Amino acid sequence: MTSGARLDTNSQWISRRLEELGVTVAFHSTVGDHLQQHVDVLRIAAQRADVVVMTGGLGPTRDDLTRQALSQLSGRALKMRQQSLVHLEQMFARRNRQMPERNHIQAMFPEGSLEIFNPQGTAPGVDLTLRVSDRHKCRFFALPGVPAEMRRMFDETVAPRLLEMIGSSRQHIEHHVMKFFGVGESDMEQRLGTMIARDRVPRVGITVSSATISLRITAAAPDPQACQRQIETARQEIMSRVGDLYFGHGESYELYHAVQRDLLMRGQSLITVEFGRSAVLADWFASLGKTDAYHGGFCFAGPEELAALLDVPTADAYDVLRKRSGASWLLVVQSYPHLDSDASQALEAQPVDLVVVDPEGRRILASPRIGGHPSIIYSRIAKSALAHLRKQIQRGDQLQAESEAAIS
Numbered sequence: 001m002t003s004g005a006r007l008d009t010n011s012q013w014i015s016r017r018l019e020e021l022g023v024t025v026a027f028h029s030t031v032g033d034h035l036q037q038h039v040d041v042l043r044i045a046a047q048r049a050d051v052v053v054m055t056g057g058l059g060p061t062r063d064d065l066t067r068q069a070l071s072q073l074s075g076r077a078l079k080m081r082q083q084s085l086v087h088l089e090q091m092f093a094r095r096n097r098q099m100p101e102r103n104h105i106q107a108m109f110p111e112g113s114l115e116i117f118n119p120q121g122t123a124p125g126v127d128l129t130l131r132v133s134d135r136h137k138c139r140f141f142a143l144p145g146v147p148a149e150m151r152r153m154f155d156e157t158v159a160p161r162l163l164e165m166i167g168s169s170r171q172h173i174e175h176h177v178m179k180f181f182g183v184g185e186s187d188m189e190q191r192l193g194t195m196i197a198r199d200r201v202p203r204v205g206i207t208v209s210s211a212t213i214s215l216r217i218t219a220a221a222p223d224p225q226a227c228q229r230q231i232e233t234a235r236q237e238i239m240s241r242v243g244d245l246y247f248g249h250g251e252s253y254e255l256y257h258a259v260q261r262d263l264l265m266r267g268q269s270l271i272t273v274e275f276g277r278s279a280v281l282a283d284w285f286a287s288l289g290k291t292d293a294y295h296g297g298f299c300f301a302g303p304e305e306l307a308a309l310l311d312v313p314t315a316d317a318y319d320v321l322r323k324r325s326g327a328s329w330l331l332v333v334q335s336y337p338h339l340d341s342d343a344s345q346a347l348e349a350q351p352v353d354l355v356v357v358d359p360e361g362r363r364i365l366a367s368p369r370i371g372g373h374p375s376i377i378y379s380r381i382a383k384s385a386l387a388h389l390r391k392q393i394q395r396g397d398q399l400q401a402e403s404e405a406a407i408s
Helices: 009-020 035-048 066-074 082-094 101-107 147-169 185-196 224-245 255-266 280-286 303-310 314-325 374-407
Strands: 051-055 078-080 108-110 114-116 125-131 137-143 172-180 203-209 212-221 246-249 270-275 294-300 329-334 347-351 353-357 363-366 369-372
Touching: 009 051, 009 147, 009 172, 035 051, 035 066, 035 137, 051 147, 066 078, 066 108, 066 125, 066 137, 082 101, 101 108, 108 125, 114 137, 114 147, 125 147, 137 147, 172 224, 185 203, 185 212, 185 224, 212 224, 224 246, 246 255, 255 280, 255 374, 270 280, 270 314, 280 294, 280 329, 280 374, 294 303, 294 314, 303 314, 314 329, 314 353, 329 374, 353 374, 363 374, 369 374
Parallel strands: 051 137, 270 294, 270 329
Antiparallel strands: 078 108, 114 125, 125 137, 172 212, 172 246, 203 212, 329 353, 347 369, 353 363
């Protein structure tokens, strides 16, 4: 984990489950297979937290050091637990294997600790409470690193023990993620003002990924209903400040989901054309699977290739393609820029032409200046195109409403 060779998905899963139980997660730590470093990181954790949930290091090999680290930290010797040893021997017997002598270490626990039963594997967990000072105790839950084993042991044993610890003082923690596009992080922070202050209740955190801004509202209260009231109050205030940039909510919700929703609500559909060196829009919409909102996407080096495919003049290609596909809307990106081999340099902002052809055949051009790091510039361009399309869809609603009002 410390080398970066493997991704730590256990910490993410555990953090989410702890917050569901009302336990606020304050720190993540990762340590290598070195005993003294292991002891040091556990000592620091014990001083700054009430509960430490740890994974890995419970196997039988010499680089599995969690038991030894807990023993050394607590000053409690490792003792063989006969019941655990019998379970290990029976597990190997069911697999028609001889248990190696080294596996005996997995049945050893620091004195005074509790076992966390592992119904699936050979590595039982350790539940150890350490008195750090006269006023502070820390409880360690050590679990195996195998995700399937760890998750079951957490849900079946660790979670009930945590809830018993918390008792009547348990706080419910609820999250609500709002998604925005159209400004940078600094501009968003300026518009939100004190809403993102660290000591605000409920807390509003801001993150950015590929030009999409996520605002995570985190509420803690004695019951879920109080959490939801906090979240709704914060949500309304956020909408009053940056509602023009909002497109939906949810951890994985993106602009193409919002476009699909908009089109399905109106019984309309879309076809996309992308020129240049990518097909971001086509990839995104393809990930939705079969949907009445999307009639397909095309990617060409330039407009001439599209016209040649349709066997029409270049000037007529967009209109012909929209009509032949039966789509209500056509969205065009012209074009994605060439990226040099040096991917470390941000590209200067340059105009990018984005074309929407509406159900009446009108062409609406937008040419925003878009730049940024090569790793995100294609996504930024594609999202700008979707934002341009959503604006025209909403404008179409307004024109229809005005027309109906004039007739009445």
